[in-house]
Amino acid sequence: MRLREHANASVIGVWNRGRFESAGPETKIQAATILLLAGSRAQLDDYDALFCIHRSSDKPVVIIGGGRVGRSVARALKEQGMDSRIVERNSNEVRESATYVVGGMRPNTPCWRGRASRRRPPSSSPPATTT
Known part of the structure; x- marks a missing residue:
């Protein structure tokens, strides 16, 4: 199926398993592929109407x-x-x-935020206490 013929939006790139690739005519879209689309608001709305499955919930x-x-x-x-x-x-x-x-989180529970990938995880031993 040619997406442009139906929604007139352009697929300019795809994410496949954490890797970004520029999209072209031979790009295959798989179940886990995430599309990077370009188009006007109306074109993107047309895409949503054709292909998106919306599940609404009243939960916060x-x-x-x-x-x-x-x-x-x-x-x-x-x-x-x-x-x-x-x-x-x-x-x-x-x-x-x-x-x-x-x-x-409970005290002494490892929690990585921000630039955590550059830090070492905290040791598993409890912190020292002073009296």
Whole structure:
């Protein structure tokens, strides 16, 4: 099937198992392929109408972290009429208690964030305590 004939959107690249490739006429789209499309809003909407399977849910979206990005995501979801909950481990950061869940990981549980791939995991021994 030629996508352009149906939705008039262009596939400019594909992700296959974590590898990006430029797309061409011979590019094969497989079940796990993620498409990078280019087109106008109307063309992308046409693509969605033809090929996307939308499953809606009335359950809230869970957002991990109430920093600038987490709050921004929550606002964007609210503008789209979607409910969300922000999980924030620092109770001092809670802005609207109705949309936040205060929680976090248990002490001494490894948690990698940000540039974690450059750090070594914490040792499995418990931290030293002083009296």
